[in-house]
Amino acid sequence: MVHTEAKCLCGASRISWETEPSFNFRCHCTDENHLAGNGFSNNYYIADLEDTLKVLNPSFKHWTQVVQSGNEMTNHFCGECGSLVYRTSSGYPGFALKVGNIDDSGKVNKEYVPDVEIFTRSRAPWMEPVEGATQSEADFTKEFLARYFG
Secondary structure: OOOEEEEOOOOOOEEEEOOOOOEEEEEOOOHHHHHOOOOOEEEEEEOOHHHHOEEOOOOEEEEEEEOOOOOEEEEEEEOOOOOEEEEEEOOEEEEEEEHHHEOOHHHHHHHOOOOEEEOHHHOOOOOOOOOOOEEOOOOOOHHHHHHHHO
């Protein structure tokens, strides 16, 4: 088991977890244009939310919206600096962690390769698909989720 921590930009909001990611994914949904200031976001998907995620600082706030898939997506962000750290969805268990928030993100960014790309219908035309990654025009498919969640 591995212990990993992530934080917001100012450090007031921190989380930790004790498991490896289920998979890596890159999301090209149009919400990422607003959330991250660019057309995609690199994420770890960690399936075991309740037994794994520990909120280390109480500075988190959240807001929920209905997203393109029809699921309710809750954004967990720092109440001080506004950095989005992770997201949860009504469509699947666990949480999606924004990879750049991991304490050792320099190392993670060098080693990170997406297993899956979702919402590829919104991918910037100049951006090539990640070789070997599963491609999905929308959110995770039922078949894909069944592979990880039965």
